[in-house]
Amino acid sequence: DTGVSQDPRHKITKRGQNVTFRCDPISEHNRLYWYRQTLGQGPEFLTYFQNEAQLEKSRLLSDRFSAERPKGSFSTLEIQRTEQGDSAMYLCASTRGEVYEQYFGPGTRLTVT
């Protein structure tokens, strides 16, 4: 059974550059979530999809952030014009329904220099 996968695992970029992360959920899971985790904190919700529909976005998700889930399978999270404050671990999770546990991927650690 394949778990949630994320790519890349680490990304170092210069301020002002654009970055894109990918998440592949567990195959039968129709819900997909993005969270951000900074050092010493718990994960904070960013957005989620039910199939291909993006149903909720956090206020943390500024206009520089965009997420997609074409065809309801994998998802991408893009950050445009990165800032140093974007440095964090970006976590993806999936679940098969609203009341079920979310399974997390290994995360993508972003460092903006």
Place this chain on the structure above:
Amino acid sequence: AQKVTQAQTEISVVEKEDVTLDCVYETRDTTYYLFWYKQPPSGELVFLIRRNSFDEQNEISGRYSWNFQKSTSSFNFTITASQVVDSAVYFCALSEPNFGNEKLTFGTGTRLTIIP
């Protein structure tokens, strides 16, 4: 608004001791779900347990047990006979699906160190 408080930032115990991690939550609804996750040094969050608000029975899974008390809005986690492999950051989380609010709200975590 949803809120989860894990007042214990760090705990250290000697191996084989029992340890309890506290979790207190705030919610608007009578129907909600509580979770515990483990984040080992490798970084990947590992699901431990899900509990719905109508099920107040305590649960035991091996060395792990959970005490859910709705009256005090607490969902505490006890590890019995701790082992070095239990060293990790533990997060308590809350969701309120009835508000169409499926996201998990996490506490700030408790870093548990088991001393050999």
